[in-house]
Every structure is written in C-alpha cells, then in structure tokens.
Amino acid sequence: MLLAGLAWGAVYWFRESKKDGRVALIYFGGLVGAFAGAKLAFLLAEGWLHFNDSNRWLIWLSGKSVMGALPGGWIGVELAKTTLGYRETTGDRFALLLPPALIMGRIGCLSAGCCQGIACSFGVWPAVPVEIGFQLAALAGLLGLRRTNRQLGQHFHLYLIAYGLFRFAHEFLRATPKPFAGLSGYQLIALGTAVAAVVAYRRRMLSECGKALPL
Numbered sequence: 261m262l263l264a265g266l267a268w269g270a271v272y273w274f275r276e277s278k279k280d281g282r283v284a285l286i287y288f289g290g291l292v293g294a295f296a297g298a299k300l301a302f303l304l305a306e307g308w309l310h311f312n313d314s315n316r317w318l319i320w321l322s323g324k325s326v327m328g329a330l331p332g333g334w335i336g337v338e339l340a341k342t343t344l345g346y347r348e349t350t351g352d353r354f355a356l357l358l359p360p361a362l363i364m365g366r367i368g369c370l371s372a373g374c375c376q377g378i379a380c381s382f383g384v385w386p387a388v389p390v391e392i393g394f395q396l397a398a399l400a401g402l403l404g405l406r407r408t409n410r411q412l413g414q415h416f417h418l419y420l421i422a423y424g425l426f427r428f429a430h431e432f433l434r435a436t437p438k439p440f441a442g443l444s445g446y447q448l449i450a451l452g453t454a455v456a457a458v459v460a461y462r463r464r465m466l467s468e469c470g471k472a473l474p475l
Contacts, residue, residue, distance in 0.1 A: 261364045261365055261367050261368030261371070262364075262365060262368060264364050265360075265361035265362070265364040265365055266291070266361075268357065268360055268361050268364070269287065269291075269357050269361060270287065272353070272357060273286075273287035274287070276353075280346075282344045282346050283346075283350075285340055285344060286337055286340045286341055286344065286346060286350065288340070289336040289337055289339060289340025289341075289343075290333040290334075290336045290337040290340065290354070291333070291336070292336050293332040293333045293334070293335050293336020293337065293339070294329040294330070294332050294333035294336065295324075295329070295332070296332050296336075297328040297329050297330070297331055297332015297333065297335070297336075298324035298325050298326065298328045298329035298332060299323070299324055299328070300328055300332070301324075301325040301327055301328020301329075301332075301445070301446065301449050302323035302324050302325045302328065303320065303323070304445050304449075305325065305327075305328075305436070305437075305444060305445025305446050305448075305449065306323070306436065306437045306444075306445060307319065307320050307323055309437055309439065325446060325449075326362060326365060327427055327446045327449050327450055327453070328449060330358075330420060330423065330453060331420075331449070331452075331453045331456065333354075334416075334420070337350065337354070349413045351413065351414070351415055351416030351417065352406070352412065352413060352414075352415040352416065354416050355402055355415035355416040355418070355419045356399075356402050356403070356406065356415065358398075358419060359395040359396070359398050359399035359402070360395075360399065362391075362395050363392055363395045363396070366388050366391055366392050366395070367392075369388045370388050370389075375387055375388055375391075375434065376388075376434070376435045377390075377433050377434055377435060378433055378434065378435050380433075385433045385434075387430070387433060387434045387435075390430065390433075391430065394423070394426050394430075398419060398422060398423070401422075402415055402419065405418075413464060413468070414461055414464060414465070416457075417457045417458075417460050417461040417464070418457075418461070420453055420454065420456075420457035421454050421457045421458055421461065423450075423453075423454075424450045424451060424452075424453040424454025424455075424457065425450075425454050427446065427447070427450040428447050428450040428451050428454070431443075431444050431446055431447045431450065
C-alpha cells in the first residue's frame with residue numbers, strides 16, 4: 261500500500277514534469293522530506309521510549325508516522341522550489357493527491373493490525389476506519405473547492421489545518437504513548453503543523469490582497 265501511494269503521486273507529478281522538468285525534482289524533494297519527517301516524528305514521539313528494548317533497532321528502523329511526513333514533505337517541497345527558482349503554487353495539486361494516498365496507507369494499517377484505538381465501553385475504538393472517514397471527507401471538500409474555484413492556492417494549507425486539528429483531537433482515542441503531560445508527541449506535532457499552516461494561509465491571503473490593491 262505504501263508503494264501504491266507513492267505510485268499514485270509519482271504518475272501525476274511525472275506527467276506534469278513534461279511541462280516543466282523542475283516539477284519532478286520538486287516531487288522528489290517532497291518525497292525525501294516526507295520520509296525524513298515520518299522517521300523523525302516517530303523517533304521524537306515514541307522511538308526514544310524503546311531505548312532499553314532489546315529490539316530497539318528494529319523498532320527504530322521500521323517506525324514512521326504520517327503526522328511527520330506531512331510537514332516534512334511541505335518543507336522538502338518549499339526547499340526544492342526555492343533552490344530551483346520555481347514560483348508557481350503547487351499546494352492545490354499536492355492537497356488533492358494526499359487523501360487517496362493516505363487512505364491506501366491506512367488500509368495497510370488495517371491489514372497489519374497497527375495504529376489501534378484505546379479500549380472503550382463498546383470495545384476498541386476504530387481509529388483506522390475513523391481516519392479513513394476523515395480522509396474521504398477531506399477529499400470531498402477539496403474536490404468541492406476545486407470545482408467551484410474557491411480558496412485557490414490555499415487547499416494544502418486548509419488540509420493541514422483540518423488534519424492537524426483532527427489528529428490532535430483523535431489522538432486521545434488512539435493507543436499511542438502520551439508521555440508529555442498526557443499528550444502524545446504526535447499531538448504536539450499535529451498542533452504545530454496546524455499553527456504553521458494557519459500562519460502560511462494568512463501570509464498568502466495578505467499577499468494576494470496586496471496584489472489586488474490598485475497602485
């Protein structure tokens with residue numbers, strides 16, 4: 261499912277690269293950033309808790325988190341665009357490709373039995389199906405924005421805000437370590453991502469308003 265998610269994005273971006281060869285490099289930059297962010301988020305959120313585990317190297321090498329992949333990929337894309345001098349916005353296109361890829365990843369979670377919810381009065385909280393439901397709703401929302409030409413250039417920021425807030429709230433029902441005053445490391449990353457996306461949203465909005473003002 262991980263490979264399917266990567267192929268989903270790669271097919272689109274390499275088709276786009278026929279118009280501008282830099283696009284493939286931007287996708288690659290985002291991919292490198294996403295993998296680095298996914299690994300770093302896991303190590304900071306819970307990997308360090310396994311320091312005394314005899315299987316720690318296996319855990320450290322295999323652990324990753326989509327909550328770190330999103331901001332990591334965002335940073336990777338921005339660095340690649342700056343390096344290449346690419347000034348067009350790419351966030352709307354990235355945003356629309358994310359939900360299907362993450363749904364594929366969560367189907368993999370269902371198959372592997374990972375990312376479980378906490379025990380509730382009715383049983384185990386269905387953490388993975390709930391997240392799949394969020395991604396489906398996000399996809400529907402992004403398609404609606406695209407078809408009506410609303411919030412152009414802001415779709416990726418809106419997605420990060422929505423997912424960051426969703427993940428912060430949903431994390432209380434997920435069976436993840438919460439060593440930071442009752443919060444998990446993923447919640448802190450989620451909240452930081454949402455705040456950063458709000459700042460980026462506002463900066464772009466003010467920038468577009470400035471362009472629209474008459475001289």
